[in-house]
Amino acid sequence: SELARRSGLSLDQFVRVYRNQTSDDPRPTKDLFKLRLPADPSLRDLKRRWNSVGRDGVQPMWKNSKPQTQQTRQSNHQSMANHQQDVLHHIIKGQRDGRYLVVEADLLDRWTNIFLSPIGTVEKSGAANRVINDYSFPDGASVNEFTDRSNFPVITYDPPREIARRIFERRRRFPGHPILMMLGDVWGAFRHIPVQAEHVHMFTFRFENYIVVDLSCGFGWCGSPAFYSLAGSLINNLYESQKPCLGLSPLDPGACEGNVWCDDHTCALGLMWDTHDGSVSVPTEKISEARRQVMNILEATCGTLSVLNKLLGKLRYVSSCFPPARAFYQNIQVFAVGFKSPRMRRIPPDVREDLRWFSLVLTMDTKFNSIPVEHFARLEPPSRHVWMGASDTGVCVLEPQLRQFIRLKFSEAEKAVFATSKQANSINVRELMSAVLAILHWGPAWAATGRDRTHICMWIDNTSAVAWLAKRSSRHPTVRLYNRLISVSEFRYSLTCSAAHIAGEENVMADAGSRAWCEDHPLYAVWTNLSDAWTQVQTVPPFDNLSSLWATL
Incomplete structure (x- = not known):
């Protein structure tokens, strides 16, 4: 701090001195060297961009709305009030690693272009609380708000199911042989991704009587994942260019296959992989903690952004193992992103x-x-096919392997409601209701036995219903209700449900079953002939009222 005062240098000039940047060697981080450009065009562009980062540092771009000086400086979040020691250790480590420049707070009067962002802490299992720079606060005047994202590298991301796919393929190709997996955590490498000296004034925070300047792409800035991915792609390419020792992999001497993640959470995955059995598990303590946090929020009826972010961190394991959960996870995440302040907000009904x-x-x-990894990665082909149809008079669902069908005729009162509220009770919604009835009635018969999981393909002649079932996402309240019922039954019986479209003219039997309720109907003979020797499954309480069923679960 005394050197900064006596030198009279601006912050960016002082940072260059601190980094030992010279005209002969302008590199912000001396551990980074220029990479030779390969012939491969995609890899050539990747390495060219990385060489630019190594030579000059990351160069953020800013919107015209960013003021020259910060108008209002925010206090740190209350979450760190009881974790001062964790924050201090974090700063000391960052300073020791060369990531942080720490100076006394009176230099704010000299370096007036500094933007201070609040910091907070979040719990991290098995370790000290993690310090988070809140570059998204305050709303409308945050570092992330002022960031121009047009020059970000494209993020490459291989989800956990790629590991499952790889294990499945190795087990199938080399049955009975041990499958080895090399794990590595390279999150520490990302502190070597420097920010250009002209821009470090945007990445600072205050702790007690000190100003901490983050010289690297820090967690919390919207651009960090893109530049982490740039480094991760290069690390992955280096890994994939190598071959395992012949003694370790005599049956498969081919090049290693890597996977790319953007942060240390996903690198570690938090999942338990068993390559011998070809399975993956979520640690029981993660499930217990997630269940506890969900119940706490439901009982409180309100929540803070900090509480929701902690919960989302736990629920991501559910969405990793069970893809239909992602739509419900995203709904909660959208609500969390909408927080305009750290204050408590009431949880909306949806x-x-x-x-x-x-x-x-x-x-x-x-x-x-x-x-099973094949179930985790959704690699199983459909083993059952169900056809369904809906009309203004009823719905019909067919299960050919059981030779059973479900038929539900709408009452006059229900048909009157359809006429007065077409959007809320459209034919699209009724088509999806057929899928709900199918999984509720036949789910126990389809339930997995042992390793084998049943994959049911639902054939629907309505494109909206196909999309709703495939994505489990919609703003329609009834559709959301139906998707919840489908998904919870799918999970209970260890099933995989997919959707496919069938042309209406080809969906003959299901269409006739949804319409032909009397002998004088034109399709009555078609239905009676095709359904001969089939058995009807009656829809009885509680399955006759799906809204009430969900409310009682």
């Missing part, structure tokens, strides 16, 4: 229902143990 869905799934904790 988010509460999604949280209820998670609470139901999390009670079935044994379902998160020993999930």
Whole structure:
């Protein structure tokens, strides 16, 4: 600090001195060297961009709305009030690693272009609390708000199911042989991604009587994942260019296959992989903690951004293992992103229902143990096919392997409601209701036995219903209700449900079954002939009222 005062240098000039940047060697981080450009065009562009980062540092771009000086400086979040020692250790480590420049706070009067962002802490299992720079606060005047994202590198991301796919393929190709997996955590490498000296004034925070300048791409800045991915892609390419020792892999001497992640959370995955059995599990303590946090929020009826972010960190394991959960996870995440301040907010009804869905799934904790990798990666082909149709008079669902059908005729009162509220009770919604009835009635018969999981393909002649079932996402309240019922049953019975479109003219039997309720109907003979020797499954309480059914779960 005394050197900064006596030198009279601006912050960017002082940072260059601190980094030992010279005209002969302008590199911000001396551990980074220029990479030779390869012939491969895609890899050539990747390495060219990385060489630019190594030579000059990351060069953020800013919107015209960014003021020259910060108008209002925010206080740190209350979450760190009881974790001062953790924050201090974090700063000391960052300073020791060369990531942080720490100076006394009176230099704010000299370096007037500094933007201070608040910091907070979040719990991290098995370690000290993690310090987070909140570059998204305050709303409308944050570092992330002022960032121009047009020059960000494209993020490459291989989800956890790629590991499952790889294990499945190796087990199938080399049955009976041990499958080895090399794990590595390279998050520490990302502190070597420097920010150009002219821009470090935007990445600072205050702790007690000190100003901490982050010289690297820090967690919390919207551009960091893109530049982490740039480094991760290069590390992955280096790994994939190597071959395992012949003694370790005599049957498969080919090049290693890597996977790319953007942060240390996903690198570690938090999942338990068993390459011998070909399965993946979620640690029981993660499920228990997620269930506890969900119940706490439901009982409180309100929540803070900090509480929701902690919960989302736990629920991501559910969405990794069970893809239909992603739509409900995203609904909660959208609500969290909408927070304009750290204050408490009431949980809206639709988010509460999604949280209820998670609470139901999390009670079935044994379902998160020993999930076959082929099921985890959704590699199983359909083993059952179900056809369905809907009309203004009823719905019909067909299960050919059981030679059973479900038929539900609408009452006059229900048909009157359809006429007065077409959007809320459209034919699209009724088509999806057929899928709900199918999984509720036949789910126990389809339930997995041992390792084998049943993959049901639902054939629907309505494109909207196909999309709703495939993505499990919609703003329509009834559709969201139906998707919750489908997904919780799918999880309970260890099923995989997919959707496919069938042309209406080809969906003859299901269409006739949804319409031909009397002998004088033109399709009555078609239905009676095709359904001969089939058995009807009656829709009885509680399956006759799906809204009430969900409310009682």
